[in-house]
Amino acid sequence: MISVRDIQEQTIADLFEQYPFLQGFFEEQTLEVNGQINEKLDDFLNFLEDEEEQENRAMAKDQVLESMSEYITQMLEFLGEDKDDGVRSITLLPGTNKSGEAEQFGELKISKSEIVCIVGPTGSGKSRLLADIEWVAHKDTPTSRTILVNDEKGDKKWRMTSGNKLVAQLSQNMNFVMDLSVYEFLELHAQSRLVEDVESVIDKIIKQANNLAGEKFDLNTPITSLSGGQSRALMIADTAILSKSPIILIDEIENAGIDRKKALELLVGEEKIVLMATHDPILALMGDKRIVIKNGGIHKVIETSEEERNLLVDLERMDAVVQNMRTRLRQGEIIQKEDIGF
Ligand SMILES: Nc1ncnc2c1ncn2[C@@H]1O[C@H](COP(=O)(O)OP(=O)(O)OP(=O)(O)O)[C@@H](O)[C@H]1O
Numbered sequence: 001m002i003s004v005r006d007i008q009e010q011t012i013a014d015l016f017e018q019y020p021f022l023q024g025f026f027e028e029q030t031l032e033v034n035g036q037i038n039e040k041l042d043d044f045l046n047f048l049e050d051e052e053e054q055e056n057r058a059m060a061k062d063q064v065l066e067s068m069s070e071y072i073t074q075m076l077e078f079l080g081e082d083k084d085d086g087v088r089s090i091t092l093l094p095g096t097n098k099s100g101e102a103e104q105f106g107e108l109k110i111s112k113s114e115i116v117c118i119v120g121p122t123g124s125g126k127s128r129l130l131a132d133i134e135w136v137a138h139k140d141t142p143t144s145r146t147i148l149v150n151d152e153k154g155d156k157k158w159r160m161t162s163g164n165k166l167v168a169q170l171s172q173n174m175n176f177v178m179d180l181s182v183y184e185f186l187e188l189h190a191q192s193r194l195v196e197d198v199e200s201v202i203d204k205i206i207k208q209a210n211n212l213a214g215e216k217f218d219l220n221t222p223i224t225s226l227s228g229g230q231s232r233a234l235m236i237a238d239t240a241i242l243s244k245s246p247i248i249l250i251d252e253i254e255n256a257g258i259d260r261k262k263a264l265e266l267l268v269g270e271e272k273i274v275l276m277a278t279h280d281p282i283l284a285l286m287g288d289k290r291i292v293i294k295n296g297g298i299h300k301v302i303e304t305s306e307e308e309r310n311l312l313v314d315l316e317r318m319d320a321v322v323q324n325m326r327t328r329l330r331q332g333e334i335i336q337k338e339d340i341g342f
Pocket of ligand 1: 096097098099120121122123124125126127128129142143277295296297
């Protein structure tokens with residue numbers, strides 16, 4: 001906990017060095033430092049004692065100091081927990097299905113670098129399983145499942161709202177409400193992660209995002225005007241490159257109009273545990289294992305066999321035909337039987 005006393009006697013330069021993210025706070029509050037970087041924070045903020053300034057800004061010096069110390073405390077908490085913390089595995093222990101019957105599996109352990117897919121009919125409970133993991137369930141969700149981290153009961157700290165970065169969640173809906181350009185959005189994010197070379201990280205993310213998205217976009221595009229596929233591509237690249245969370249949960253990557261295979265490769269390129277709910281056969285077979293959900297319960301766990309992996313090549317070929325059709329239809333072309341190719 002950082003108090004007002006901890007910061008008010010320090011110079012702005014010292015504060016920026018200790019808490020680089022504080023520069024974002026200054027910008028947000030339009031506090032212009034200019035030549036006063038070596039002044040004590042308390043002295044620098046004296047100009048806020050002027051009544052006119054207070055009225056213009058609708059805040060007094062004390063309030064700025066309070067919210068600044070609060071901001072530092074929260075950011076440290078957030079960043080402190082936002083790291084791997086040596087997560088090597090998670091283990092699912094059985095609960096009950098929608099009819100209240102016990103799930104028929106002993107335990108399911110998922111380790112680093114594993115991709116586990118979750119399949120099952122619509123409404124069967126795939127998203128529920130992802131939510132149990134995110135919550136590090138301890139018999140306190142509708143399924144009564146338990147999730148262990150490194151073979152131990154999940155520490156409550158994983159649940160803390162802003163600091164719960166055990167998992168990075170990629171969900172179907174990406175509704176941006178902020179009025180920022182892609183560049184500003186990535187810059188804010190990179191700064192909050194204390195990235196050293198912000199520019200090169202931003203460059204890497206935009207390149208990867210465009211590698212996944214059908215329609216290209218650039219750093220000046222406002223995030224609110226990105227298409228569904230583009231914002232999805234941006235979030236995937238951002239998660240892969242900037243997130244330190246050891247577990248990535250993906251709910252449906254397929255309808256997003258992005259290159260699904262490349263997206264998955266990008267995400268598992270880092271040593272992560274990846275769980276993905278999917279209706280897509282190609283993605284389902286790209287997993288090391290797949291969990292089959294039925295009536296809200298884990299019905300089976302199947303390891304992807306050698307034969308299935310070999311079939312993946314054929315499926316990808318068929319998929320390429322469909323994708324190609326889609327592109328050509330979009331461009332107003334006429335399709336013929338021989339275009340199908342088999
Ligand atoms: N074991 C369970 N016990 C009680 N309720 C459950 C259980 N599993 C799932 N549910 C509930 O069933 C509903 C549908 O589940 P969910 O949204 O996870 O389905 P889904 O497989 O993700 O569907 P879709 O494929 O359409 O996305 C949810 O309200 C969920 O909370």
